[in-house]
Amino acid sequence: MYGLVNRAIEQLVVSLRGQEGWRRVCRQADWPDEGFVAMQTYDDGVTYRLVGAVSQELGMPPADVLRAFGEYWILYTADEGYGDMLTMCGSDLRSFLEGMNHMHARMEATMPHIRPPHFRVEDGANGEMLLHYESERDGLAPMVEGLIVGLGRRFGQAVEVHHRHPRTPTHPVDVFEVRPLP
Template sequence: MYGLVNRALQEFICTHHGDASWQSIKNMAGVDVELFVCMESYPDEITYRLVGAACELLNIEPAALLRNFGRHWVLFTGQEGYGSLFDGAGSSLQEVLINLDHLHLRVGLMYPALKPPSFRCTDVRDDGLTLHYFSERPGLASMVIGLIEGLGERFGKALAIRQTEDRASGADHDIFDIRIA
């Protein structure tokens, strides 16, 4: 997982729960990293340990935490450092989701070790689309839902998001049906 994600998680926790909570979470997770370098590759288990400790310490379900984190990522963290890339990613929700894969393709080419996720859009309509999410990492579907919700907020659109396929239940990949109200 790239450092950017861990750093965003840190920023998310510090913003909503305070610096002291983050310190406790790091201690609990046994993570002794002073500063996550954005484009450095860190073992995935660091991120999972941090999320696990945060859920336990803050008494939040992992799905809820990841969903809020996804929203925070789009609305605040993505702006920091790569704001222009996000701004230029598209002028509509559909365009951004379509271009999301191109962005990850670029990143994946530059940093092969990072194994970024991949997205495919099908049934793209004015009032919605179907988003296919492919990742080697399990358990992050909730974060994708938060991410789509955050994008909806950015474009001022109310969304209805339904996960129609779940890799956790044996599906090939996660699929989300997104409807724009």
């Protein structure tokens, strides 16, 4: 993945545990503490190793680290020069999610090697929104939960997210149920 993602993990850890905490994470992940170049691609394995090491550092399961990271990503990208892109993508949660594929596609201009996920929004039977998430990567569904919560916060809308259907080998699409909270 692009270094921008790994840099965000670094910033999250530094904000919670300081530079010393980040140094421990790097040691644990067997990765040199030299920083990441935002526009350079790194092997996905680096990101997964970092998530595992952060999980040890924070004493929480990797899925919770990914949830926290998803929430943080919304704040981080807004601060890192992508605020306009976020603003242009939509002014409420639903329209934003509907514009996500287009937004990631536009990034190909500056990030030609990006392999973004694909989303589809559908109405559920009981007023909930169903978000279909497709990715060539495994294990990132909790990150999507955090992203939705973080986006909800950006739009002043608290939401409850339930992972309704995990992907299967024959149907590699995760489905999330998103309900606005009063």
